[in-house]
Amino acid sequence: MNEQLLYEQWVKQSLYTEDLEAISTNVQEIQDSFHQQLQFGTGGLRGKLGPGTNRMNTHTIRLVAEGLARQIEQQGEVAKMRGVVIAYDTRHFSQDFGYETAGVLAAHGIQSYVFKESRPTPELSFAVRYLAAYAGVVITASHNPKQYNGFKVYGEDGAQLTPQFANDIVAHMQAVDSIFDIPNLSRSQLQSSDLCVEILEKLDDAYLQALSKIQLNKNGKKDMGIVYTPIHGAGLEPTIRGLQNFGFTNVHLLQQQAVQDGDFPTVIYPNPEEAEAFKLAMKLGKEVSAQLLLATDPDADRLGVAVLVDGAYKLLTGNQLGALLLDYILSAQPAEPNAAMIKTIVTSELGAAVAQKYGVATVNTLTGFKYIAEKIAEWELTKEHKFIFGYEESYGYLVSDVVRDKDAVQIALLTAEMAAYYAATGKTLVDVLTALYEEHGFYQEALISLTFEGMEGQQKITSIMEAFRKQPPKRFADIAVRKMEDYLTESINGLPQADVIKFILEDDSWICVRPSGTEPKCKFYIGVKTESLLESEQKIEQLKSALQQWA
Missing domain, CATH: 3.40.120.10 (Alpha-D-Glucose-1,6-Bisphosphate, subunit A, domain 3)
Incomplete structure (x- = not known):
């Protein structure tokens, strides 16, 4: 049945009458709604x-x-x-x-x-x-x-x-x-x-009783100023109660964004990955001299973090916070001999370097936290590894496997604890991150995310993926491609097939391309490692420019 006939069928059922009338002459909208x-x-x-x-x-x-x-x-x-x-x-x-x-x-x-x-x-x-x-x-x-x-x-x-x-x-x-x-x-x-x-x-x-067991250090600067925002979402009650249970005494709730409202009226997008979502939190943070800002998305499975540095707030990326948390966990308690952390194939290799330092294995999965959960369940049966931490670059993390998906609530609590622990020694999370770079190398990452709406958008994303497969580039920004991994046509490291292509370059930089599984987007991931922050940032920009022709 074509789109117009389906549209007329819904009209005859007297369903959503006003909404259907509003698109009655919009052929494109009818097509997108019913195709x-x-x-x-x-x-x-x-x-x-x-x-x-x-x-x-x-x-x-x-x-x-x-x-x-x-x-x-x-x-x-x-x-x-x-x-x-x-x-x-x-x-x-x-x-x-x-x-x-x-x-x-x-x-x-x-x-x-x-x-x-x-x-x-x-x-x-x-x-x-x-x-x-x-x-x-x-x-x-x-x-x-x-x-x-x-x-x-x-x-x-x-x-x-x-x-x-x-x-x-x-x-x-x-x-x-x-x-x-x-x-x-x-x-x-x-x-x-x-x-x-x-x-x-x-x-x-x-739930909160179960999360209390992730606490690693009851000391630290528990009067450290913290601003928390649920961005109008569902994280409010458990996150505030959890911070109180962890002993934090100076937590400020961003009241404008504590109102549960599906319009998300104070932000453009309710996404803690976006700097704009922190605008009001930064304003309140400066008013109350907060050292740490925490933001959860509407269903509280993603956490964004900003740290006060020299009078301004610096947002941490998902890759950076993941590496910091992993290092904090492993430095706080000795890992079991078969301990392993899990990350995705588009997540920074800094975490893998940190894990290696502590003698902990790294296991890579496809993008999506369901694959991390699968590994946790598998290890419960096989005892091959003991799960200690899992994360992905898109602001999703897990430390306690009582939950089997990314959990912004437990990570908000552990991040606050980590920040308070280092604050007691006069350090910020950015100080600790800098030390990790100096020890392991200056890993930097970037994401280009292009939106293509509707049926035509789906076709555009498909054509982008086909172009990479039919004429794979030999180099990016004058850096030769050493290896192309096509997860759709090959079995790579035992992972399931997926519409993902990853290019490993001669200098160990990498580029990964995949359609989003949840949004009408095509995503381009970039990862580099050099001997200095400036050099890494310059290389990121070069690779971004090289990818423009494919968009």
């Missing part, structure tokens, strides 16, 4: 809010919930009784979508446990295992702009879905006869049903 069913990947759905098969709305939520429900039914009554934990962030319709999911599950006789209030994605991951549930769902689009929402599914181990589980859900979704006739219980019906239980305080307490 496909919103794709379910290994993590779930993510897309723009609005009417249409390629948008996030009540009916696409019911469809994916129906796919999950049918998969659970196939596992039998025990799986149905174990049920599904459901959490949601502060985005538009997140809570509504959470209860829509519970309503579809209940129509199949499946138990659900729904958070009364918005809570972080990592707390959902923790709750799945704590409640021994069969699966978990969190309604979030993470750090995407306000126009987006998403539906992420977690397995019984608290990690994002295995490919087989995801494929099962997709197959069941495809078997649904009509997206308009999916049975569900209304929210009022759920409230009188034993199949939907609301949860909150007990899970908050258990």
Whole structure:
């Protein structure tokens, strides 16, 4: 069925009448809204809010919930009784979508446990295992702009879905006869049903109790000034309570961004990777003389950090904070003989150098924290390694495996502890980072992220990847390519196939190209190492310029 016919079908159902009327003459918008069913990947759905098969709305939520429900039914009554934990962030319709999911599950006789209030994605991951549930769902689009929402599914181990589980859900979704006739219980019906239980305080307490065990040093400058912002998101309650539990006495909450609002009115993007998101935190920080700024994204799985240096705040990259945390953890306690840290193939090699210093193995995975979680689960069974830390360049970190996804709450607590420990010796995190560079080499990284919206955008990203494969460059910025690794056509270091290309250059610099798995973007990663910061920064700029012709 083509886009126009699908559009007319939705109009006849009297669905989203005003929104559909608003795009009635916009051929491009109708095409983007209806040209496909919103794709379910290994993590779930993510897309723009609005009417249409390629948008996030009540009916696409019911469809994916129906796919999950049918998969659970196939596992039998025990799986149905174990049920599904459901959490949601502060985005538009997140809570509504959470209860829509519970309503579809209940129509199949499946138990659900729904958070009364918005809570972080990592707390959902923790709750799945704590409640021994069969699966978990969190309604979030993470750090995407306000126009987006998403539906992420977690397995019984608290990690994002295995490919087989995801494929099962997709197959069941495809078997649904009509997206308009999916049975569900209304929210009022759920409230009188034993199949939907609301949860909150007990899970908050258990989660924070589990995170208390990551504390490495109870000393340090605990009166150090800290500003925390949840950027209008779900991280507020557990992060503030966690900092108090860790003994911090001078924490300032950024009140303008403590308001839970899906419009994210005080920022352009609710993304702690962006310097703009720290603008108000920096203002408050200077007013209260804070030495450390902490920011979590809307579902609190990513953490951004800024450090006061010579009267100004310096933002740390994900690569830098990861290396600092790893060094702090390994310097605080001796590692077990089989200890290993996990990073992705686009993450800085500085962490690997730090790990090597302490005799700790480094294991690389594809981009995406689900691959790090897979390794943790694998090692639980094989005992090949003892997990001590995992991170990726995109501001995601994990130290305690009671959570099986990146966790900004636990890392906010550990970062504050680390900063307080060094502050007691007169050092900032930037001082410690500089020392790491001087010891291991001046590693620097950069990311070029290009956005291509809609169906034409998908085609553009595909053409970029095809161009690299058909005519791979022999050199970048006069640096010869030593090796090209195509993860789609080769089995590299035992990793699964993926649409990723990595170029290793003669001087050990590297460039990696991949489509984003969660946004309409093509990403170009660059990594270099030289003998000085200036030289590394210059080389980064040269490689950036060399990549412009491919964009």
